Amino acid sequence: MTNIISSLGGGSGIDTQSLVSQLTEIERAPREQRLDQRQTELESQISAYGTLKSALSEFQGVLSPLGNADTFNARSVAFPDTDVITPNSLDAGAQTGSYQIEVESVASAQTLVMGSNSDPKAALGNSGELTIQFGEWAYDVSDNPTGFTVNGDKAALNITVDASDSLETIADKINDSDSGIQASVMNVDGNYQLMLSSPSGADNAMQITASDPSLSDFGFNMGNLSALETQQASDAVMKVNGLTINRQTNTIDDVIDGFNFTLNKASVGEKINFSVDVDKGVAEQAVRDFVEAYNSFLTTAKNLTGYSKDENNNTVRGDLATDGTAKALVSRVREMIGNEVDGIESGFTALTNLGIRTERDGSLSISEEEFSAAFSNNFDLVGELFAQNTSSENSFVEVGTGTRVGNTVPGSYDVEITQDPSxxxxxxxxxxxxxxxxxxxxxxxxxxxxxxxxxxxxxxxxxxxxxxxxxxxxxxxxxxxxxxxxxxxxxxxxxxxxxxxxxxxxxxxxxxxxxxxxxxxxxxxxxxxxxxxxxxxxxxAGRDVAGTINGEPGFGAGEVLLPELGSDAYGLNLSVRPGAAAEGTFSIGFSRGLGGELNNLIERFLSKDGSIANREENMGNQLDRIDDDREELDRRMEQFEARISAQFLAMEKIVTSLQSTGDSLDGLLDRLPFTAQSK
The missing domain is CATH 3.30.70 (Alpha-Beta Plaits)
Structure with a gap:
């Protein structure tokens, strides 16, 4: 075709090469314009979906604490400045109240020193088994051991000693046992000895017996007190609101539920007063953040899927204004905001119950008076509205959630335990x-x-x-x-x-x-x-728990009963204690709360196989087809250009032929016979 084009214009004197190019561009322009317009539209929509995803992610980030029950179980503690007790942590749901603690003594660990060798790495040449049991020693007035009571709740430790073992090897074996005993080798006046420290607490002292006389130096029992006791085991003793309490350790986490603290020293007569209170401010701020985040999301979504005004008050159509998927997504979020929460049958079932209203433009507003009253008088109901909640009418059955809870249908389920676990x-x-x-x-x-x-x-x-x-x-x-x-x-x-x-x-x-x-x-x-x-x-032999959930047989594994695979309740798990079967049929309940439901919805939207990903993939495929259409357009324009070039070339040949014919006719009349020329 290049030869054809280069030949154009040779005979006619017309710039037919430029004319062919212009005609080709005229033919290409409307089709290319449609492709450009569609490409620009798709690229704008893809960019808009990116903005929408970002807005959804920001909104989802606010939902995380809102859907967590710990937010509505937040606690605060007013603790005085003291070196007697160090507060370590305060869990959500900690027991509230006013407390007074007096530390009478701190817990200590028993320490035994045994064995002796001039080289800590040298083989002792002794072999046998050391059995270390935990329990409580009794002492006479001179602190001499008089008897040992085994702690049956703590497993004994058996250490096999080989003839090639050194003091350091034995220490390593004890430390590797994960028994709580700390073993080390100490240099005492030029000789090395093995030192063992038990876990703290009077009931964690050690009794050591050896299976072979060669290991008698390591014994500490009523028949052989060869080891030297340098420190006795003792409990921490404190008074909490006047009640004397003993604990094996100085780190206390089970006296005031949810409050962990450390006893540093005894201070008889010094009473430390503090209180643990409900901290509603955490939850209140989380709800306010939710309202603000939703309104921000809604503004972004409306600008993308609807019409807005620019700075010159001109109407601007959003890039997703004609996109059904995006509009349905936003509509689904708005619908969930305004509806009652699934799984909550009474109490606060919707945002309106705590004074959060939907305005005409779809945004949320807070009625401060109603909002304050809800937090003051019905704080538990506020928590149930937003956070995930499970319930059971049977005190022997506890309802938990598993990894598949995202697919669990909120609501109430009838349960019957037909066989208790054993x-x-x-x-x-x-x-x-x-x-x-x-x-x-x-x-x-x-x-x-x-x-x-x-x-x-x-x-x-x-x-x-x-x-x-x-x-x-x-x-x-x-x-x-x-x-x-x-x-x-x-x-x-x-x-x-x-x-x-x-x-x-x-x-x-x-x-x-x-x-x-x-x-x-x-x-x-x-x-x-x-x-x-x-x-x-x-x-x-023991038995697995058996029972039905909404009339469907569950799967029992030990004390855990699981719903039928794929059923509405699948994702829940029931921990059953003996005695549950005697209760007959009872109900369990499950609700994700508004925070959980919204988070679950957005999670589906943003998932790799969710509606947004599918829409983006579809638009990407359309962009790929536009590239294919451009290639096809190029081929068609090449064919068009070749065709009209050939036509113009034919015209050029005709013109050239006519010109040649005209030249040959010049002087023809003068050469004809019997013609006279005028003078």
Whole structure:
């Protein structure tokens, strides 16, 4: 085509090459203008969606605290300046009230020093097992130990000592055990000794027994007090509003619910007064921020999807004024703002209940008098309106939420527990008169056994102590079983019980469900004395909870009942305690609150497969098609240019031919015969 164009104008003298270009541009212009206009429109809409997403994200950021129940459970504490107590934290929902604390003593940890070697890294050449049990020592007036009571709630620690182990190696093994004991090697007058510090608290002191005489220097028990006790374990003692309270640690988090503080020193006679109060200001500010953020979002959305006035009072149409998706999105948010909140059947069900009104332009305003009254008189209802809330009519059932709660349908559900959960238990036979003439000495017989808990088998456990009563034996067995390395690794634990009425020991798994089982094996020859021989024990497996939710069978796993997959209640979970089945049919409730509902809605809008992402993808595809249309237009214009160029070239040939014919006719008359020229 280039050759054709370059040939134009040669014969006619007309600038046909420029004429072809102009005709081609005239042919291209309207189509290209439509493509440019559509591209500009799409690019403006994509940019507008970016602005809309940003506005939604900012609004969503304000909804996060509004949908959190902690916002409506905020607390404040007025605490005096003192070095006796340090306040650490105050949780949402902390128990309110006025308090007075007097610190009589602080908790301390037992410290034992043992072993001796000139080189802390040298092998001791001794081997065996050290068993460390936790409990409380009794002392005489001279502070000499007189007896030890095992703490059955704390697992024993078993440390295997090899002949190649040094003091530092033993310390490392103890520190790696996660038992709470701190072990270190101290240089004492040129000799190195192992120092152990227990967790603080009188009931966390240590009793250490060695399985081999070569480790006797590490012993601290009534038969062997070789280790040196440099500090006794003691509890913290305080008076709270006149009530004496003991705690094992100086960091206290369970005396005043939700208030964590540290006891620094004893100060008898000094009474520290403070109060914990509800802090409504946090929630009030969150609601005001919500109103302001919504109005800001609405202004942006209206400018994008509707018409507004510029600085010259000219009407300006928003880039998304004709976009159905954007307008439906904004309409859905406005609808949710004005409607009642799903799942709330009474109390404050809508914003209007606390004095928040919708104006004619769609914005929100606050009636200060009604707003103040709502916070003063119905603060709990305000919290239920905005924050996620679950409820249960059955005191044995607690309703929780899982990762799928975003799809849970708010509302009320009828529940029936048809089978309470239970734990696996093993019961022994009557021990008869075993403790009629105490003590019972287990060191003279074979009192050993293996125990399996929830399918995990322990190492062999051996009883070798002297026990004044069944309680001492019970706590000893519980401590040794829960301290077994195999069971600890699987977090399989038991509670050992003794029923004085029947004279029976029992072993109960701490887990609920069908997998909860306890069994004994390899019992020693004398275990029949304790009613725990093979023929005397009875083992009963646990059971999973069973029940229905809105008439549909739930899935029971231990004490947790889950709704049917895909049902309206799916996303909730029910923690059930024994006794729930006796309550019959009851109701549970779930509401996300307005904050949660709006957050959930915006989350769907902004998700990678949400309506905005789909609309942006569609517009992106349209832009791609415009690029394709431009390429197609270029091809068509090339063809058009070639066609009219060929036509003009044909014309040029005709003109050239005519010119040649004209030249040949010049003087023709003079050459014709029988013609005369005028003179």
């Amino acid at each position: 734990k696996g238990v093993l019961s022994g036979a009557d021990i008869g008169t075993l403790f009629d003439t105490p003590p019972f000495d287990a060191s003279t017989g074979d009192y050993s056994f293996d125990i399996s808990v929830n399918g995990v088998k322990s190492n062999t456990i051996t009883l070798s102590g002297s026990y004044a009563n069944a309680e001492e034996l019970r706590t000893e067995m519980q401590s040794l079983i829960n301290g077994d390395e195999n069971l600890k690794g699987a977090n399989a634990k038991v509670d050992v019980g003794f029923d004085a009425a029947t004279g029976q020991f029992s072993f109960t798994s701490r887990e609920y469900g069908a997998n909860s089982k306890v069994s004994l094996s390899n019992q020693g020859a004398d275990m029949a004395t304790l009613g725990l021989d093979t023929g005397s024990v009875t083992s009963t």
